[in-house]
Amino acid sequence: MPEINRQILLVSRPQGAASADNFRLVEAPLAPLADGEFRVRNHYLSLDPYMRGRMSDSKSYAAPQPLNEVMIGGTAGEVVESKHPSFAVGDKVTGMFGWQEFGTSDGRGITKVDDTRVPLSAYLGVVGMTGVTAWYGLNRIIAPQAGETVVVSAASGAVGSVVGQLAKLAGCRAVGIAGGETKCRYVVQTLGFDACVDYKAGRLCEDLEKATPNGVDGCFENVGGVVFDTTLARMNAHGRIAVCGMISRYDPNHAALANAGAILTQRLALRGFIVYEHPDVWPEALQQLGELVAYRKLHYRESVAEGLEAAPQAFLGMLEGRNFGKQIVKLI
């Protein structure tokens, strides 16, 4: 039985941009299991933009991550030891064990998953929180009609890639925004979007106009800042905007919105949302997403960092858009 658990703690809050100094890798002994507990060896850790919000103690939808505790995070792994009647050694499970190699639980918040048709790591992404995030924002907020144009920022990312593919399946024109030629090519050629605008090319305004000749009916916003502002100016009357991420706002130099007047002139509906607040949609969404993955109708890509010690740099890279697909850490 393993005796040592490696963990990453948050030890300080960012002043401005987050940095590797905010984290510390520690080793902690694993206590023997009590009755009713089981131990999980985490195979995968999910890295997500929401974690940046938890690192600060400013007003947000969630309590800040406490200092000197294991960083919060979703995990997928295998039960390696059990004194719990419903969890057996070998069971595959997902949970929120955080940035550490082992987790101990009494079963609360833990979900058994079937990895025979869907790979285990997919439950951290396309058939997990990120997939449901895409599903909710597209279906419950944008609610697109066939023939409408849907724009998605961070289009090659974990959420954006699913939004665009679901929009295509709904008969829409799907237009992505991403950083760099490689990502844009992936979005169009592999994911099947109709177009993708490279915001790093320096012609965001003109390129988005060309890619959306009929304007924009639905916007799934993952980025904020200039990208969001530019999309606002392309919105059609009665457009719907799902506000899912505003990475830019975490940095003090983020651009303010100059085109907010479009909310009025185009009578837009904007809604910010957190997918955890809508547990009612999860079963339907996960069932659809799982089927699409099992039948290879939904493409997804992972950016895999190796080993727990790689998590901080992988996380910082993701905040800067250096990952390509859903960022995970392989722990075993």
Next chain:
Amino acid sequence: MPEINRQILLVSRPQGAASADNFRLVEAPLAPLADGEFRVRNHYLSLDPYMRGRMSDSKSYAAPQPLNEVMIGGTAGEVVESKHPSFAVGDKVTGMFGWQEFGTSDGRGITKVDDTRVPLSAYLGVVGMTGVTAWYGLNRIIAPQAGETVVVSAASGAVGSVVGQLAKLAGCRAVGIAGGETKCRYVVQTLGFDACVDYKAGRLCEDLEKATPNGVDGCFENVGGVVFDTTLARMNAHGRIAVCGMISRYDPNHAALANAGAILTQRLALRGFIVYEHPDVWPEALQQLGELVAYRKLHYRESVAEGLEAAPQAFLGMLEGRNFGKQIVKLI
């Protein structure tokens, strides 16, 4: 019978802020009535912020006002001559005759009104477009629960004053934002709001915080810019924002929104709206508003400019917040 009609035309579009030079007063002969027509002597002309949008030819929800034609505007008056079977001399009517002393119509778009319980000018405001605007934004977008806090900008204005009073009738804490001590005193003492913040006092942030100790659940936004931005930062989770006006955006130096991140962190719902797009609510809203005015449960105030020639300066003053209550022009 009158032979001369005085009119104000839009003769140029604003470069930056609107100015009196954009308008010209002209005299035009009145043609004899054709069969099926009637002539109205306009008693009152309504001046409203939307007119500023029409003066420009930028992308907006409505076509721009054509140059060298009579400025668009709502009017209330009396039939003075008729060759129409359903409109008789002496009938009181409202319509969109624009910035002129007489209007000629075949009846389309004209509504007969009863001025025995409700004063004629009120049909241009509290029992007209501005009142329904307040009613729609509050009831259909904010949908406040008793005990919630509703913030209204331009609180002493035509729309804002109705929003706050309806919010109070719904059991809410109503907090206004207005410019200057006089307006703020009016908002609290005459209109009955719980508090009013003077944005010209230089402590908008602190004062709004004090006036909204439990945060803000509903925001009725009439102004945009810094006032809106400051309110955004006070929003509670799941707050609703009715975006009705963004006067600031008409000027090139308007402030951009720095607190848009609250849309995500507080999971806000924002909706821009134009009351003309919701004809279904007008009968219910007008009936309620008319009753409240007739029974003196809804206070309203008018800022009256005298004579058609006073309209341009009164309009410019309204854009700068110099009016006090619904801005109208008395034409007779």
